[in-house]
């Protein structure tokens with residue numbers, strides 16, 4: 001009985017992932033290996049459903065798992081890929097800047113521009129992070145802001 005229930009639950013979970021649970025990153029899958037300067041597939045499942053609408057989402061790669069929102073000069077370091085939109089009704093009927101199907105990991109060894117010097121990193125766990133603005137029919141003060149992050153392995157051949 002328990003086994004049957006477990007299989008049923010597992011099937012439900014995989015179905016949810018196949019359809020892309022709102023607010024999750026489908027690609028890169030957790031612990032995907034990404035080389036410096038390497039291209040990786042990107043796919044984020046926006047909050048869009050009956051009575052849910054997504055406005056936009058910003059994508060970063062950051063060096064730490066985001067845990068604190070306390071004021072700080074530096075939470076983490078990383079890189080901003082861009083702010084994208086996905087088609088959904090009624091917030092964004094015609095996306096102006098849809099997310100590309102893949103993103104290019106910076107090579108953090110190289111100077112990052114300005115005084116940004118660059119620094120070597122190898123076999124590091126980084127996080128592809130999304131901050132999404134969405135809203136629903138319940139009513140909120142301003143927009144809801146969701147955060148999702150998947151770990152990726154930077155500059156190693158394997159994740160284990």
Ligand SMILES: *[C@@H]1O[C@H](CO)[C@@H](O)[C@H](O)[C@H]1NC(C)=O
Nearest residue numbers: 027029032040041042101102
């Ligand atoms: C990335 O996406 C392309 C196009 O959908 C696909 O052919 C390729 O297999 C994907 N790569 C990975 C590593 O999932």
Ligand SMILES: *[C@@H]1O[C@H](CO)[C@@H](O)[C@H](O)[C@H]1NC(C)=O
Nearest residue numbers: 039040041099100101102103
């Ligand atoms: C990345 O996406 C672009 C389309 O934006 C496509 O032309 C290119 O082949 C893709 N590269 C890889 C390595 O999947």
Ligand SMILES: *[C@@H]1O[C@H](CO)[C@@H](O)[C@H](O)[C@H]1NC(C)=O
Nearest residue numbers: 123124155156157158159160
């Ligand atoms: C990366 O680090 C992990 C955990 O420290 C280790 O098990 C693994 O062997 C390392 N891989 C490489 C390619 O250095």
Ligand SMILES: *[C@@H]1O[C@H](CO)[C@@H](O)[C@H](O)[C@H]1NC(C)=O
Nearest residue numbers: 035036107109122155156157
């Ligand atoms: C780590 O990055 C350096 C610089 O791009 C590269 O030469 C090296 O092959 C990379 N190592 C791995 C294991 O990806």
